[in-house]
Amino acid sequence: MAAKKEIDVEKEILITEETPVEDFEKLIKENVENCVDDDERISNFDKYSAEMRSVINKILFKTPPVPKEKLLATFKTYRDEACFYNPYDYNDWIREIKSNLIERKMVDAWEEIIVKNQLGLLWARDCDFFDDIEDKEPIEFYKIKNDSDDSNKRIKLTSDKVDPQETKNCSPKSNDAKSTQNVKKDKVTSADHYLKLVKEKVEEIDPDEENKKITIFDNLSKQIRDILKEAILNSADLDYNKLARDIKIYRDEACFYNPYDYNDWIVEIKNLILTRKMFSFWEKVIVKNELGLLWARDCDFFDDMEDEEPQKFYKIDSQTSKDHIKSLKVGILTPAEDYRNLVKKEVEEIDPEEDDVKMDIFDDLSNQIQTIINRLLFEEEIPELEKAAEALKAYREEACFYNPYDYNSWIKIFKSKIIEKKMLDFWKNVIVKNELGLLWARDCDFFDDMEDKEPENFYKIE
Incomplete structure (x- = not known):
């Protein structure tokens, strides 16, 4: 029976150069996320990842060049999944990618795709396989050694809040199937699941391990932001009450751990909502439920009780109102x-x-x-x-x-x-x-x- 199962899985591996993101995500959903057996799940992921890496290698160096947007989506899709199942193979592979790009003098591709979008090494700020928050290699990884000063000056991080990714010196918590299973559970599936994980994974951490606490919280919060954004922008039927409740769950937790990322996100959401003329959603969900910027009246991270920006945030400028x-x-x-x-x-x-x-x-x-x-x-x-x-x-x-x-x-x-x-x-x-x-x-x-x-x-x- 075991041999039969292995053959079936092999037949299912099919990631094309035309639709690599869709193919990979479909395989992960069907044969990894829904797989109950630890060993089989890891085996399936490793097989699909090997094929995904092979496809990326082909399209990255293809002539004529593949559109940058497609390359970026493919890299990001693989990296996001590797964060939960096997970051080690990703890190080995991304090092090879860097070497190949430098060897072919494709510095622009390195900067525009990898550096600008922080697709380098996975490390402690990305996933629970690592725990060295102070590791410097992730930052150094983005630099190209022995290059001109001007070239290295152009290679910079896109965010002051989150450092780029991974390190070979990061200490893995565990490299066995059980650890992978635990990380798998940390993949957020809903607002309720997010709240459960925050209580289990963040609140229970020793107060002395503040860096670890914030790292895990930020990881979970990035996922819930993506889930909420997808629900707001791509759902056929918007459930205003449910979305208001789900956003509030994230907002309430962000108030205690990291209100800054919430504020950046809600500003982005406002811009997207107004661009799509979703004014009713803005009024009934965000404004009515006061889900705007976090500030001094919400949490202790801020101290300006007279700040006018949080209240102004709810208003729509006159031209946008006229367009509506x-x-x-x-x-x-x-x-x-x-x-x-x-x-x-x-x-x-x-x-x-x-x-x-x-x-x-x-x-x-x-x-x-x-x-x-x-x-x-x-x-x-x-x-x-x-x-x-x-x-x-x-x-x-x-x-x-x-x-x-x-x-x-x-x-x-x-x-x-x-x-x-x-x-x-x-x-x-x-x-x-x-x-x-x-x-x-x-x-x-x-x-x-x-x-x-x-x-x-x-x-x-x-």
Whole structure:
């Protein structure tokens, strides 16, 4: 039986030069992550990794050159997985890659792909196989010896917070299957799993081992950031409540261990959200649940209680707001439903302090529904009376809460057009019968003259 299993695995190894990332990830998911047997899991990973390295070697030195983006994705995919299963083979291989690139005078490729993206040696700040946090080799690894000063000056880290990767002097905690199994468990799969691992792997560490504590926390947090980002940007159906809860889990833990990386990440998320015009998500998830920047009122890492930046962070600049408003459309097929849904989604949920934005959006939606009502009644060859009536009801109901003045101005002009077009049946059976005339004190709190006669007289046609 054992021989049969080995043959099957060999047949499954197929990583092509065309789609190496997809092929490798599929094999890892099917035959490594889901494998319950330790020895078989390690054996499978090593086989797939050997083939992945072979493919990268081919496409890296291929003529004509493969696009940099494809090379970067391939390197990164292998390195990320090696961090959990076998960093030693990766480190041996990346040293060979460095030698080959230097030998072929491909310094630009070294800098643009490996150095810039910190794809060098795996070490203690990447995974639990190593424990020498102070090791210097990872930094030195990115430098090219005996090269000109100018060349080495160009080789620099992309982050001041995280050093590059690995060292041959790092002391492995264990090199057996059991250690690999433990590291495998540290691969975050969800926010709940992240919280569980933080409690098990971080909170229980001796306070004297602060470097180790932060290293493990940063490793786990990088994974949850990637998971959350993927869920926000690539999910077909966004579950706002779940995402708010999951982001809060990460934010709460970051408050105790590393708020700086959280703040960098949430700034990136804001930019991505606004670029994709996901304004509803921003308001309902981030703003409503106060998931923005961590600061002095959240944790002891900061001390400026008067800092204005955290509050400003929730605001959207005027141009972005205008672009968003332009993107909201009330359709002519279902105008009443569209209008109500957009008011509920885009106006009701806005922070009360953002009154200007709230009114700008409402006024724009109201202008759209006015145009559609006029079109349905006065511009169609056969007026769509029922659809226009429903749209008018929807507009009046919402205007009562937000802007009755514009409604009243518009309904007066609308009455004049009805009379001009001799559509008196519509006036009588829709406007008068459903009391869709002027808004006043008996309708909403914007007015207080309960004895006003104009609303009643408005229904009369002289």
